[in-house]
Structures are given as structure tokens and as C-alpha cells.
Amino acid sequence: MESTFAVLSFAENTLGLSAxxxxxxxxxxxxxxVFDNTGFQFIELAALTSVFIVSTCSR
Structure with a gap:
């Protein structure tokens, strides 16, 4: 989970991404x-696969 927080921090602070x-x-x-515990939100279930698409906005 720590690596997910590190990636989110890098995305926001270094790359300037908003999501x-x-x-x-x-x-x-x-x-x-991990995604549930790091603030990601479920968007949709991809139609032809068993993949969730999740997203989080900057904190």
C-alpha cells in the first residue's frame, strides 16, 4: 500500500496530475x-473483461 501512496504523491506533486x-x-x-484503502473509487466494470476501472482525484 505504501508504494501506491508513493505513486499518487509522485503523480500529483511531480507530474502535476489531477487524477x-x-x-x-x-x-x-x-x-x-489496496485501491479501496488508498481512496480509489470504482467507476465501471469493463464490458468484455473482468477488469474494474477505478480512479482517484488528487488529495
């Missing part, structure tokens, strides 16, 4: 939990 998007295999429960 970060991620694709997550919904069968990978550990990854889903």
Missing part, C-alpha cells in the same frame, strides 16, 4: 483492497 486511473483485475482481491 490517476487504474485497471484492476476483480479476481485479485489483494489489489482491490
Amino acid at each position: 490517476v486511473h487504474a485497471l484492476v483485475d476483480r479476481n485479485n482481491i489483494a489489489s482491490v483492497k
